[in-house]
Amino acid sequence: MEQMSRVGSSFRRCSLGTSSSHISIQIDNDAESVSEAGDIGDRALPSRRYSDRSSFSLSFDNRSETGAVVSIQDVENLQLCPAIFHHNASVLPLPPQLTSPPSTNAIVAPKQEFGKGLPxxxxxxxxxxxxxxxxxxxxxxxxxxxxxxxxxxxxxxxxxxxxxxxxxxxxxxxxxxxxxxxxxxxxxxxxxxxxxxxxxxxxxxxxxxxxxxxxxxxxxxxxxxxxxxxxxxxxxxxxxxxxxxxxxxxxxxxxxxxxxxxxxxxxxxxxxxxxxxxxxxxxxxxxxxxxxxxxxxxxxxxxxxxxxxxxxxxxxxxxxxxxxxxxxxxxxxxxxxxxxxxxxxxxxxxxxxxxxxxxxxxxxxxxxxxxxxxxxxxxxxxxxxxxxxxxxxxxxxxxxxxxxxxxxxxxxxxxxxxxxxxxxxxxxxxxxxxxxxxxxxxxxxxxx
Structure with a gap:
């Protein structure tokens, strides 16, 4: 559970979202969200939060053995922040759900069109x-x-x-x-x-x-x-x-x-x-x-x-x-x-x-x-x-x-x-x- 908490924390640090409009993994420690209460600079820009291509997210009803819920969108963030896998010189394994195709109880979110604004x-x-x-x-x-x-x-x-x-x-x-x-x-x-x-x-x-x-x-x-x-x-x-x-x-x-x-x-x-x-x-x-x-x-x-x-x-x-x-x-x-x-x-x-x-x-x-x-x-x-x-x-x-x-x-x-x-x-x-x-x-x- 401690490992997954560190993963969730790293996911959230590498996320380029801002304010109350973005979705993030909920963790017990509220230090990061509190310190971002005022401003997060250019991380608030949509062009920094999303890639220019369309994307979709999957969320799963079932939970891993650690009890953490991880979405496909969060996995995509790993490409932007490879340091997530390295914590104290150790490599953290992916949750079981992400090593196999989505199950039938997966909920597919509607496709969101990002990148239609300014470059x-x-x-x-x-x-x-x-x-x-x-x-x-x-x-x-x-x-x-x-x-x-x-x-x-x-x-x-x-x-x-x-x-x-x-x-x-x-x-x-x-x-x-x-x-x-x-x-x-x-x-x-x-x-x-x-x-x-x-x-x-x-x-x-x-x-x-x-x-x-x-x-x-x-x-x-x-x-x-x-x-x-x-x-x-x-x-x-x-x-x-x-x-x-x-x-x-x-x-x-x-x-x-x-x-x-x-x-x-x-x-x-x-x-x-x-x-x-x-x-x-x-x-x-x-x-x-x-x-x-x-x-x-x-x-x-x-x-x-x-x-x-x-x-x-x-x-x-x-x-x-x-x-x-x-x-x-x-x-x-x-x-x-x-x-x-x-x-x-x-x-x-x-x-x-x-x-x-x-x-x-x-x-x-x-x-x-x-x-x-x-x-x-x-x-x-x-x-x-x-x-x-x-x-x-x-x-x-x-x-x-x-x-x-x-x-x-x-x-x-x-x-x-x-x-x-x-x-x-x-x-x-x-x-x-x-x-x-x-x-x-x-x-x-x-x-x-």
Missing amino acids: MFLDYASCLLHLSVFGILGVLTRYILQKLFGPGVAGVTSDKTILYLDLPSNMVGSFLMGWFGVVFKADISHVSEHLAIAITTGYLGSLTTYSGWNQKMVDLSVSGHWLFSAVGFLVGLFLVAFSIIFGVETAKGFRWLLNEMNRRAGIGSFKINWKMDSYSHQLAVMVLLLVLLGILWGVIGALVKAEFKHSDRDAQLWFACMVGPLGVWIRWFLARLNGRGLGRTGLLKWIPFGTLAANISAASFMAALASVNKAVNSKDSNTVVAGLQFGLMGCLSTVSTFAAEFNAMRKSNNSWRAYAYASITICVSYSIGILIYCVPVWTKGFDR
Whole structure:
């Protein structure tokens, strides 16, 4: 049974499926599915999950001596991942069912037509376009929320308190992640996988930022407010965790309401039947996004050039919008590490290493840019550094995905992992930020 559990785990690691829409072997250890709660990067693309040829699956009523159920689709995955057969230098035998023809009680699933959408390279390009456009929208929304709740309007947030400027956007993004990244993600993915990626990874990932949160707590520390920075992390974690819980619960309530309305109308449960999976539809959307991104970058580039010498704040925003998509792309590629673990054995696969690497690296570069800006201390450097921090680093890091992973771990059989994961993220990024930013400020005597 232990051998088959390892086989099932390897099958699932090598599967290129994503979210709640794919079928996988159920195993006792939920570490991998929990660590993939937020994002799995390019493994979510249909072109990575399925081959270009049509395929079918067989499932068997009878079980092997080990009690495991294995499908023909899983056997096909062995061709993509031969390492499944090698565990501690031993070769695992195939189950008895797979060494003989299917029995009469086998259930043949209907043939599924994969590959009727875009080819792989266009599929990648389309996904990058989705991420770019929605990433820019996320940056703009984060800026609006900063201004709305900041000192200039509502006065709720400030650079000098534990209620940092990006707190409202992190809370709103985490709340929306509960709706569109948890409860309704499968419905959106049914319509379009690219749309689901664009909303969760692109828009919500860019709307929220971990690096900005970490840097504000580091700024408090360099001013001597160590207690405030510690409380700021605790308060921030509580608020984003509560936000995604509130989002999930309200989304479940809305889904129940839709199901109840459909039931009374005699329609049945709520379900989206429309699916944008044809080549022509996907190509049309890709061209539309390409034109839209070209217009956005053209306008943004002109605004950066016009505002660079006149308005620091406006120039920072438009420069951030220009470089923001690069941060989204990097985070999306790093997300493929989620659920993989370390090494061939998948050590610590409950840790979303992709999200962890994105948040820690963004926080580290954020601190480095702040330190460089302190040393140079000029108007032009302030504009460039602030734009890179708000756009590139802000989009590279994410709180909405972090909150989704934290919430999934908290609800799993090993709830302690949620707090261990949060502690690792916060402690490592904060420590590196102290070394990169605070130490130069203290030793060189930069103006604080």
